[in-house]
């Protein structure tokens with residue numbers, strides 16, 4: 001009979017290997033409960049590490065996502081600015097063209113009137 005150094009109970013050793021590998025003499029109950037505790041602690045540490053790894057990955061992804069959002073935002077802004085500028089340009093050009101056409105039509109009409117009244121054309125610029 002051996003005495004368990006953990007709980008103090010007397011027990012019959014089942015395995016000599018186990019006895020020689022162990023730092024303390026332990027009964028079956030204490031041996032397996034210690035083993036379970038160690039296994040649990042290991043599993044805990046492992047899941048903790050896994051959890052932290054996942055957290056870092058999520059953080060990284062969030063940062064990447066933020067960067068992407070900023071890039072997309074500035075790209076969209078650029079596109080919108082270009083669109084507005086182009087629209088504005090073509091609107092101004094159209095308005096100017098229309099005004100020029102009206103002015104040209106008015107000049108022609110005045111010129112025609114002069115020809116009708118005076119019987120000759122007004123000298124063109126440069127003559």
Ligand SMILES: [Zn+2]
Nearest residue numbers: 004007027030
């Ligand atoms: Zn024990």
